[in-house]
Amino acid sequence: MALLPDNEQHAKQIEAGTTGRNRGHKFEKLLTDDLNSLDWSLVKMPSQKAEHLVTGHPAVELVRYIAQRKQLSDIKAVRAWWVGGLATSGQGDTLTDEEGNPITKCKSDVVIEIRHAGGVCKTGVSVKTCSKKTPTNAQLYFxxxxxxxxxxxxxxxxxxxxxxxxxxxxxxxxxxxxxxxxxxxxxxxxxxxxxxxxxxxxxxxxxxxxxxxxxxxxxTQLLLQKAYHSDPYPPEFVLHQTVKYSDMKQCTIALFTVEELVRLSRQYNGFHKRPYYVRKGRFxxxxxxxxxxxxxxxxxxxxxxxxxxxxxxxxxxxxxxxxx
Structure with a gap:
């Protein structure tokens, strides 16, 4: 339900939040379109191990990352659905669960189906975006x-x-x-x-x-994967557009499985507290x-x-x- 502004400043805050979500949805939609439009029989998959932080075509790097982590070979075709806007704006592709029920909410932003030599792999991807020249916080849960x-x-x-x-x-x-x-x-x-x-x-x-x-x-895993009851496609992978880009084919992204990100987060630090002072605002x-x-x-x-x-x-x- 759309928020009703209390005043002009409140209206601008609501507009800023909506603009940010729409900008993120735009990247998700572009990624989905690229996944569906590329001729995967002509796409060369680099053989070296996919790193977490790469610069390149997000669609290609994502498929390469999934293929390596799931040990898929000989990619034949890719089909993707944009579902990131279903819960927030009601916009997105039509996708059903295994019982044929339409999906209206999904923690994944993109669901991707990869046909390969061993069969079919279908998985969810959480997409984080950044429109600034330097990295910003990425919301997980609210x-x-x-x-x-x-x-x-x-x-x-x-x-x-x-x-x-x-x-x-x-x-x-x-x-x-x-x-x-x-x-x-x-x-x-x-x-x-x-x-x-x-x-x-x-x-x-x-x-x-x-x-x-x-x-x-x-x-950490719950924050990354869970949001809605009976979600048929909770994300297994995270793709993070790290900074603003000028060329979609040369975009810097970070890639992880959810399990990798959970493990790396714990290795970085446990629970701790950072001291700070209130430097701005009313107080x-x-x-x-x-x-x-x-x-x-x-x-x-x-x-x-x-x-x-x-x-x-x-x-x-x-x-x-x-x-x-």
Whole structure:
């Protein structure tokens, strides 16, 4: 459902978000069109091992990467469907599951079918894009604190109500904010609409940090693969357009299987906290050092946007593919 703006500034924020999504969808659609239009009998697949970070034609490099990771030989044909816009804008190709039901939501942005010497391989691809000259954060998941806790429970990761309440304080849900308790505002120079990570109740905070430490791999994989119930094509691969390009055939991309990205994220770092100060906005005079939680390549924070102020936002940190 389209958001109704409260004022001109809010309208511009909504427009910026829509523009960003449309720009990402455009790349997904171009990639899908190239996958479907190339004559794969004439495409030469380099024999050397496909690296994670490459510059070339995204469609060719993606198929090469999938073929090498799945050990497919003699590529005969490729068929692709763009499904990235189905959930956000209702736009995309018609694709059905194995029972013939039309797909309306899918965590994958592109579903690709490769016919090869050994048969047919069908797999999902998550596509991340960047329209800047330098890498930016890539969103993984955007939801409420309560829905995220329920998401973990549904996937076998226990979360107590105490930990959920602490996460709701971090996001600034109504009833869980400093401004909901006048005593909490006495002498406070920090944002009164949310509690910072280091301010959370000790027991709830300890449990959250234990969960993100103990279940780091599982949570990273869930963020990359899961979003919708009964998704028939959760992504097995990630293709990340790393920076703005001028020629689609010479585009720099990062490629991973989801399992590779989960493993590399953990190898890079475990759960940790990065100290920071509030340097801009209404509370730039806040003198306190705060803590930003991180988990490998994944960072998360309160959304804070005008249209979604209390959402919990998970991102792949900018330039993670250069930190392998």
């Amino acid at each position: 939801t409420t604190a309560s829905r995220f806790c329920q998401f973990l429970r549904e996937n076998g990761i226990p979360v107590t109500q105490e930990a959920e309440s602490a996460l709701r304080m971090f996001c600034g849900d109504p009833g869980y904010r400093p401004l909901d308790n006048p005593d909490s505002l006495i002498g406070r120079k920090s944002d009164p609409e949310r509690f910072f990570w280091e301010e959370l109740p000790p027991a709830g905070l300890a449990e959250l940090e234990r969960i993100f430490t103990e279940y780091q791999d599982e949570i 730039k005079g806040d003198p306190n050092e705060h803590q930003a939680p991180r988990s490998g390549f994944v960072q998360f924070q309160r959304g804070g946007q005008k249209q979604h102020p209390t959402q919990l936002q998970f991102n792949l940190q900018a330039g993670y593919f250069h930190k392998i």
